[in-house]
Amino acid sequence: MTRPVAWPQGHEDSQIQFKWVSIVALCTAVGLGSVAIADVASRQGADYAVTSVFFWVGLLLIFAPIAFRILSNNVHPREQLALVVLLGVALYVAKLLGSPDAFTGTDEYVHLRNTQDILRTQHVFNSNPLLPTAAFYPGLGAATAGLADLTGLSPFVSGVLIIGAGRILMSACFFLVAERATGSARAAAGASLVYAANPLFLFWSSTFAYENLALPLAAFVVWWLGRVRQEAGPGPQIVATMAIVAVTVTHHVAGFALAALLSAWWLAEIVIRRSGAELRNVGFMAAVSAAAALSWLFFIAKPARSYLFANNLVPELQQTVSVLTGRTPPRHLFTSGGHVSPAWEIVASFGAISVLLLALPLALYLAWTQRRRPALAVATSVAVIYPLTLLPRLAPTGVAISGRSSEYVFAGLGCVLGLLTAEATWWRTNRRRLRPVPAALTRWFGWRWVAVAAALTTFVFVGGVTIGTAFYERLPESSNPQGYPWSVQPDVVSASQWAKEQLGINQRFAASWIDASALATYGEQDTVNENDIWPIFFADTVDATAVHAIRSTGVRYLLVDWRMTKGVPPTPGYYFSPYEPHAGNYTQAFSTRALQKFASAPCTRLIYDSGSIQIFDVTLIENGSCVPALTSTARNMRSLG
Amino acid sequence: MKRRRLALLSCTGLAAALTIVAAFVPIPQTPRVALGVLIVFVLPGFAILSALFPGPQLSRGERLLASVGTSIAMTVYVSVLLGTTSMGLSHESLAVTLGATTIAASVLASFRARYADEA
Numbered sequence: 190m191t192r193p194v195a196w197p198q199g200h201e202d203s204q205i206q207f208k209w210v211s212i213v214a215l216c217t218a219v220g221l222g223s224v225a226i227a228d229v230a231s232r233q234g235a236d237y238a239v240t241s242v243f244f245w246v247g248l249l250l251i252f253a254p255i256a257f258r259i260l261s262n263n264v265h266p267r268e269q270l271a272l273v274v275l276l277g278v279a280l281y282v283a284k285l286l287g288s289p290d291a292f293t294g295t296d297e298y299v300h301l302r303n304t305q306d307i308l309r310t311q312h313v314f315n316s317n318p319l320l321p322t323a324a325f326y327p328g329l330g331a332a333t334a335g336l337a338d339l340t341g342l343s344p345f346v347s348g349v350l351i352i353g354a355g356r357i358l359m360s361a362c363f364f365l366v367a368e369r370a371t372g373s374a375r376a377a378a379g380a381s382l383v384y385a386a387n388p389l390f391l392f393w394s395s396t397f398a399y400e401n402l403a404l405p406l407a408a409f410v411v412w413w414l415g416r417v418r419q420e421a422g423p424g425p426q427i428v429a430t431m432a433i434v435a436v437t438v439t440h441h442v443a444g445f446a447l448a449a450l451l452s453a454w455w456l457a458e459i460v461i462r463r464s465g466a467e468l469r470n471v472g473f474m475a476a477v478s479a480a481a482a483l484s485w486l487f488f489i490a491k492p493a494r495s496y497l498f499a500n501n502l503v504p505e506l507q508q509t510v511s512v513l514t515g516r517t518p519p520r521h522l523f524t525s526g527g528h529v530s531p532a533w534e535i536v537a538s539f540g541a542i543s544v545l546l547l548a549l550p551l552a553l554y555l556a557w558t559q560r561r562r563p564a565l566a567v568a569t570s571v572a573v574i575y576p577l578t579l580l581p582r583l584a585p586t587g588v589a590i591s592g593r594s595s596e597y598v599f600a601g602l603g604c605v606l607g608l609l610t611a612e613a614t615w616w617r618t619n620r621r622r623l624r625p626v627p628a629a630l631t632r633w634f635g636w637r638w639v640a641v642a643a644a645l646t647t648f649v650f651v652g653g654v655t656i657g658t659a660f661y662e663r664l665p666e667s668s669n670p671q672g673y674p675w676s677v678q679p680d681v682v683s684a685s686q687w688a689k690e691q692l693g694i695n696q697r698f699a700a701s702w703i704d705a706s707a708l709a710t711y712g713e714q715d716t717v718n719e720n721d722i723w724p725i726f727f728a729d730t731v732d733a734t735a736v737h738a739i740r741s742t743g744v745r746y747l748l749v750d751w752r753m754t755k756g757v758p759p760t761p762g763y764y765f766s767p768y769e770p771h772a773g774n775y776t777q778a779f780s781t782r783a784l785q786k787f788a789s790a791p792c793t794r795l796i797y798d799s800g801s802i803q804i805f806d807v808t809l810i811e812n813g814s815c816v817p818a819l820t821s822t823a824r825n826m827r828s829l830g
Numbered sequence: 831m832k833r834r835r836l837a838l839l840s841c842t843g844l845a846a847a848l849t850i851v852a853a854f855v856p857i858p859q860t861p862r863v864a865l866g867v868l869i870v871f872v873l874p875g876f877a878i879l880s881a882l883f884p885g886p887q888l889s890r891g892e893r894l895l896a897s898v899g900t901s902i903a904m905t906v907y908v909s910v911l912l913g914t915t916s917m918g919l920s921h922e923s924l925a926v927t928l929g930a931t932t933i934a935a936s937v938l939a940s941f942r943a944r945y946a947d948e949a
Contacts, residue, residue, distance in 0.1 A: 267891070311918030313910055331909035331919060332870070332902070338921040339849075340866030341859055354871055354902060361895055402906070409899035416892065417883075424882030428900055435903035438910045 205268045213254045213272060217279045220250030224283045231664035240664055241531075245651070251279045252385070252650050256643040259378035260610055266374035270364050273381040277360030280385065281353060284395035287665050291345055293676055296398040298706035299323050303330030304344045305713060308337060318716045319709050322497075325490035328439025329399040348397040356395065359405035362412040363600065369415045370564035370604045371611065379610030379642065380603035386541070386650035387599035388592060388657030403440030404596060406432050407447040410474075414451070415564065418470040429474050437481040441493050444482035446597050451475035453570060457563035501589065508584040519583040525659050525760040527672075527775075534655040541652020544645055546576060548606055555608040565608075571601025585773060592657065610642045659760050672756025673764075673778065677707045684748065684802045685712030691796075692746065697811075699725055699739075700748035701764045708748060717742045723765035729782050731790040731817040736810055745808045749787060751801040753779035792817045832943055839880055839936045839943070842873050846932035853925035869928050875900030877932045880939035904928070 224247035227240045255276045259269045287293075292301050299320045306315035306324075313327035323330075329351065337347040363384055368377035384390065394401055410432045417425040437444045455472040462468060486493055511517040523530035523538070530538075549572065556569045578594045581587030654663070666676045685707045688696065694713035698705070705716035724738045725747065738744070757775035758764050764779060766772065787793050787805045792815035797804035809815035849865045875897035879888065888896065908927050913919040 307913060307919060311913070311920050313913030313919070327910055327913065328906040331913050332906045335905060335909040335912075335919060335921075335924045336866060336870050338919070339853070339870065339924060340863045342863060342866075350867065350871075351902075354898060358895070358899055358902070362899070365895075402902075406899065406903055406906070409896075409903070413896060413899065417887070420883070420887055422882070427882060428879070428896070431907065432899060432903040435906040439906060 205265045205271075209258055209264075210268060210271065213258050214275065216250050216254040217275060220247040221279060221282055221286065223247030223250060225286045228286045228665055231666075232668055234667040234669060237661065237664070241660070244664060248283065248391075248651070248654065249647065251283065252276065252382075253643060253647045256382050256646050256650075257639065259382070260375065260642050260646075261639050264375075264378075266368070266377075269374055269378045270361060273364045273378065274357055274360045276381070276385055277356050278353070280391050281356045281395045284392055285349065287663075292348065292397050292710075293665075294392075294396040294398070295706065296320075297348075297396050298677075298710050300329055300333075300397050300399060301344060301348070301710045302713075303327060304333045304337070304348065305710065307331055307334040308344065309713075316715070318714075318718075319706065322441075322490065322493045323399065325493055326399050326438060326440055328435060329397075329402045332402070333397075352395065352397055352401050355402045355405035359408050362405065362408035363603075366408065366412050366415060366564070367604045367607055369412075370562065370568050371608055372559070372562065373608075373611045376604075376607040376611035378607070379646065380607030382610070382646040383603035383606045383649065384599050386646060386653040387595040387603075388653040389596050390599075390657075391654050392658045392663070393592075394596060399440040400443055400596070403436050403443035406436045406439065407443050407450075410436065410447060410478075411450065411454075414471060414474055418467045425470065426474065430477055433474065433478045433481055437478075437485050441482075441486065441490065441497060442593075444478070444485065448475060448479040448482050450567065450571075451478050453567045454563060457566040461561055461563045461566065505581055505584060505587045505590045509581040509587045509590075512584045512587075513580065517584070520585045520588070522582070525762060527757050528659065528661055528759060530655065530660050534660060537648070537652045538655045539652075541649045541656070542579065544649055544652075545602070545606070548609055548645075549573075549575065549602070552605040552609040556605050559608070565604065568601040568604035571598060572605040574598055575602050586767070595657075610646070661759065670752075673752050673758055674703070675759040677703060678752075678801075680800050680802050681707045681748075681750065682711050684797055684799065684804060685710075685714070687797055688712040688714060688746070688804065696745055697743050698746045698748060699742070699744045701726075701750055701753065702766070704748050704750050714746075717744050719765040720768055723769040726765065727769065727780075727783055728786070729780070730786050731793070731810070736817060739807055739810050740813065743811060745806065745811050746796075747787060747793075747805040747807055749784055749803040749805065751784060751803070754781045754784060790817050791815070835880065835943055836940055839877065839940050842877050843933050843936035845869070846873055846877075846929040846936070849925050850929040853922045853929075869925070869932065870905045871901050872897050873901065874904045874928055874932045874935070875902075877935035877939060878904070881935045881942060884939060884942035884945075904931070 223243045227243035227247065230243065231237070231240045255272050258264065259272050292298065299317065300323065302317055302319055303315070303323055306317070307313055307327065307330050313331055314324055317324040329348075333344060333348045333351050336342065336351060337344050340347065342350075360381065364377050364381045367380035368374050371377060371380065387394075394404075410429055413432065414425065414429055417428075433447065436447055451471060452475040455468065455475045458465075458468045458471055508517060512519050523535050553569060553573070556565055556572075559565055560569075574594075575598050578591055578598050581591040662675060666674055668679070670678070681704050688698070688708065689712045692714075695715050698708050698712075698714045698716045699722040700708055700716060702719045705719065708714045709716045721742045722738055722744060725735045725744065726749075728735045753764055756778050761767070761773075762775065763769055763772035787803070788795060792807070792809045794806040794809075795803060796806050810817065845865060845868055849869045852862055852865055876893070878900055879893060879896055905924075905928065908931075909919055909924060912923050912927065917923050
């Protein structure tokens with residue numbers, strides 16, 4: 190049995206071409222400049238038709254030259270590795286340019302709150318009003334708080350450094366794992382390109398969120414075990430166990446995915462190799478990973494069970510089945526909050542998916558010819574799931590499960606499709622007859638196979654970006670948005686800071702889900718679950734329903750955002766909660782009368798009024814010392830009750 | 831090769847010791863940031879890997895990559911662990927824990943490297 194290559198070894202006939210590296214790096218820098226121009230222009234309110242040109246040109250300048258270079262012939266594997274890492278970092282910086290001085294993503298607020306709580310209390314497992322489950326996976330928040338405390342840097346800068354280090358780790362480890370799985374550095378380069386083309390890689394995977402630290406650590410575990418499992422002594426197990434524990438305390442799904450991957454690897458080793466110390470090592474670490482993930486879920490992170498299964502996985506799968514059986518109409522793709530994606534983006538999205546689906550059978554055939562490789566067998570078993578993961582996208586709420594799965598599925602898909610890019614580009618050098626690629630076609634293309642492979646991966650990358658993020662959310666929102674905004678606005682931040690100074694922290698607030706993010710972080714307030722408080726805002730008067738909602742949730746303050754009356758909510762299609770009336774189907778903006786009621790109600794008190802933002806004190810209603818005059822309907826209901 | 835490793839381990843131990851000192855004595859922001867970044871992202875992993883793998887099992891690139899991965903992993907679980915104790919997660923407790931681990935691992939790695947030399 191030959192020992193797999195440990196680290197990219199130089200080809201005898203190749204060396205690192207610093208000239209090419211410099212050219213590619215220059216293109217990357219120019220591309221980032223173009224993205225920066227798009228971001229600045231978008232912030233100043235420039236038209237999307239103009240800003241999007243700079244945005245896409247920038248992304249193409251980043252992706253295409255790297256793709257072309259790393260798929261070319263006679264490129265040193267270390268150069269390929271360096272350029273893969275450059276691609277990962279450049280796309281991370283492209284995301285950062287959109288919000289260079291603060292976290293602005295929905296999930297980023299969740300973990301910023303975790304970090305703030307840990308910094309303030311010096312302890313983990315504080316209650317997180319934005320996502321209670323996140324408090325039970327404090328790895329990211331604790332590490333960020335630790336770095337911020339050690340260095341004196343802000344939580345934002347510390348978080349950017351941690352996720353950035355994770356991005357480098359992910360890019361490098363994925364390339365090395367793919368190289369080991371496929372046995373080819375060029376296939377690994379192709380795999381890395383396909384992985385970077387997954388719909389979440391550009392934006393979501395760059396956010397300050399726990400999964401984006403846990404996944405790189407999981408990739409590190411897989412690389413590490415593949416690299417050192419033949420070494421004697423406890424060293425490999427000690428390091429792997431440390432990383433597995435870190436994954437476990439950082440993210441639930443990543444912990445289980447790692448356990449599943451290691452178990453599948455162990456099974457593949459059993460079936461293909463059947464014996465050896467390597468088998469025992471992988472099996473042992475699979476058991477450690479599974480035990481750690483399950484123990485944490487059942488003994489520490491108890492709320493995560495209902496969050497994962499009852500609130501997310503099961504309803505989304507049920508809805509997918511309902512759509513497939515015709516009981517529920519499918520979701521309108523590429524439309525959200527009154528926005529419709531540009532036509533070319535819709536074409537690019539379907540085109541990218543088509544390329545992947547068409548290439549998959551060929552790639553699976555290549556994988557079949559190398560089925561004696563256990564790691565490739567595991568990658569193949571993950572890749573075949575890809576078509577199935579597209580189905581939940583048709584369901585109204587299934588986009589989450591479909592989109593989020595791509596970070597995992599594209600790992601296997603990348604390795605398998607990487608074989609295809611390697612075979613296609615490898616043809617010219619070795620002149621061996623390739624099975625799946627028609628010889629006439631390869632002769633006709635000749636050296637242009639490299640260009641075709643690079644162009645196709647770039648096309649899939651473009652399509653992935655259009656699938657992964659709504660077009661209007663790829664660039665920063667204008668500082669003076671028309672209609673209802675999709676991101677936290679500066680005046681809400683000011684109101685939140687005022688609340689922190691004047692009311693103190695941990696006050697129970699009710700607000701729209703976007704504004705709640707600012708209140709919970711900049712204001713450090715305890716915002717109440719939006720599923721429970723939406724009736725307070727929807728009623729035309731402060732009626733029995735609103736009073737009941739205030740009392741049952743213990744809400745003491747309401748943040749009213751008058752911009753709700755200016756436009757319908759964009760993605761995810763509601764102001765407060767998916768359970769509110771018209772959620773996902775708004776055709777008109779929020780009722781002005783419904784918000785006016787707070788100013789005229791006798792038991793409420795306006796304590797903050799600035800521009801579109803008002804804060805009302807409803808403590809008197811909450812503690813029962815003042816009862817608003819109820820409507821006749823409510824009085825009837827009460828007398829009947 | 832081994833002389834360079836020993837020199838690196840000495841620097842690692844020194845930087846870890848300075849990190850501990852910096853947690854209790856006010857120092858300028860720039861060295862504080864440099865020490866904090868090193869102790870979170872590189873030093874503990876490098877020291878632990880040197881202690882566990884004193885020979886040439888890992889190339890320089892692999893050692894660097896594994897140092898970053900191990901350091902981040904260690905920072906994550908040490909931070910969480912400290913956050914569950916009555917001592918709490920503070921810059922003092924984190925600096926002492928990561929720094930002491932790094933120094934101990936550096937000392938062990940130095941002995942193992944020398945022993946490997948004599949063997």
